Amino acid sequence: MIGLLAGPVAAPASLLILVNFLLADVRDGLGPFLGIFLIEKGWTPDKIGLVMSVGGFAGMIATTPLGILADATKAKRAVVVVCAVLVTAASLAMLLLPSFAIVTSAQVATGIAGAAIAPAIASLTLGIVGQTGLAHQLGRNEAANHAGNVLAAVLAGVFGAAYGLTAVFVLMGGMAIGSIVATLAIPPGSIDHAVARGLEPNPAGETGEPPRLGVLLQSRPLALLAVTLALFHLGNAALLPLLGQQAASRDMGMDAATYTAATIVIAQLTMVPMALGAARMAERHGYWLVLACALFALPIRALLAGIWVDPWAVLPVQMLDGVGAGLLGVAVPGLVARILRGTGHVNAGLGLVMTVQGIGAALSPAVAGAIATRYGFPAAFLTLGVFALIGLALWAAGRSFSGLRAEGVA
Numbered sequence: 001m002i003g004l005l006a007g008p009v010a011a012p013a014s015l016l017i018l019v020n021f022l023l024a025d026v027r028d029g030l031g032p033f034l035g036i037f038l039i040e041k042g043w044t045p046d047k048i049g050l051v052m053s054v055g056g057f058a059g060m061i062a063t064t065p066l067g068i069l070a071d072a073t074k075a076k077r078a079v080v081v082v083c084a085v086l087v088t089a090a091s092l093a094m095l096l097l098p099s100f101a102i103v104t105s106a107q108v109a110t111g112i113a114g115a116a117i118a119p120a121i122a123s124l125t126l127g128i129v130g131q132t133g134l135a136h137q138l139g140r141n142e143a144a145n146h147a148g149n150v151l152a153a154v155l156a157g158v159f160g161a162a163y164g165l166t167a168v169f170v171l172m173g174g175m176a177i178g179s180i181v182a183t184l185a186i187p188p189g190s191i192d193h194a195v196a197r198g199l200e201p202n203p204a205g206e207t208g209e210p211p212r213l214g215v216l217l218q219s220r221p222l223a224l225l226a227v228t229l230a231l232f233h234l235g236n237a238a239l240l241p242l243l244g245q246q247a248a249s250r251d252m253g254m255d256a257a258t259y260t261a262a263t264i265v266i267a268q269l270t271m272v273p274m275a276l277g278a279a280r281m282a283e284r285h286g287y288w289l290v291l292a293c294a295l296f297a298l299p300i301r302a303l304l305a306g307i308w309v310d311p312w313a314v315l316p317v318q319m320l321d322g323v324g325a326g327l328l329g330v331a332v333p334g335l336v337a338r339i340l341r342g343t344g345h346v347n348a349g350l351g352l353v354m355t356v357q358g359i360g361a362a363l364s365p366a367v368a369g370a371i372a373t374r375y376g377f378p379a380a381f382l383t384l385g386v387f388a389l390i391g392l393a394l395w396a397a398g399r400s401f402s403g404l405r406a407e408g409v410a
Helices: 011-023 032-040 045-072 076-096 100-129 134-163 166-184 213-217 220-236 239-249 256-285 287-307 311-339 346-375 377-401
Strands: none
Touching (some): 011 076, 011 100, 032 076, 045 100, 076 100, 076 166, 100 134, 100 311, 100 346, 134 311, 220 287, 239 287, 287 311
């Protein structure tokens, strides 16, 4: 983390890195610990799955409007602060009153807050460093976020084992407070709100016309990116849960919970250097290649998972997950910013892309689960890899006809 803050970056950019580090444990709420907490409270798996799905769909539906909000508002720091407070309050409510109504409402609030954070951080980043410094800063932001996830997971495991799940709530609350302080420390004057939308610098502070959804729907490069990412997440979202289910269903010589925790840590550790490397790749070769490399990693990952049924397979499989996720974290906001440069709709476009990719992610577990039940885990893994190959083929084929070259992306 110290290395990320060091170097030729201005104070506001350094604070952005710190915000991303501290938000890592906040934007998803309790994440994988929610299911464990609710099981201890006597909940059944179907009820847990239902409330999680409701929260996920709420976030997916809200992402595009919240992206439009990130373009339209000058209170970008306030959006991040409100989201951190909302997630913490929702988690506290679940801790004190874990009823179905409270937990469902809390998951909806967490889903919406998590959906608001991504475009808000993207707009702050673009508004502070501009297009020329965007790739470099995105790499540092993503590396800090993944480093924060690793630290939070380790601390949650240590404190949770020593003091129970209540300690996980306390940890998340502490990181939320830290993220609020770091966000408010960003000088308001360091943010050019016109540049944050993808417009040219405006010293007068004017940000142009309000964003309109129609502008986004007319962009062929944006549509290509959204569909490509939907295919990627259709193949990716279910892969890690399937690994855990396979470990639980077979005697693989390892506790299933430990196995799942290991998959998360391995992937997050890999994402840190990959995010930094993605920034350098984008600066030298463009964002198109960064996304292509991320797409290419998933079929290899799925193939390994499908043919190598062994606990040690988790190492290359999850390292490849780290490769894909680390590259995507830089490529996606960078591509959207480049595609929609000059329109004033950059963050609204990011919200729309996230909504479409969310559809693929939502369908992935159902599709993979049905295939695994009927044909076995290897067939499910290989099918997920095919979805990613289709996405890669579409991205490659659309490089010219979609207008990506004209936008200076490819």
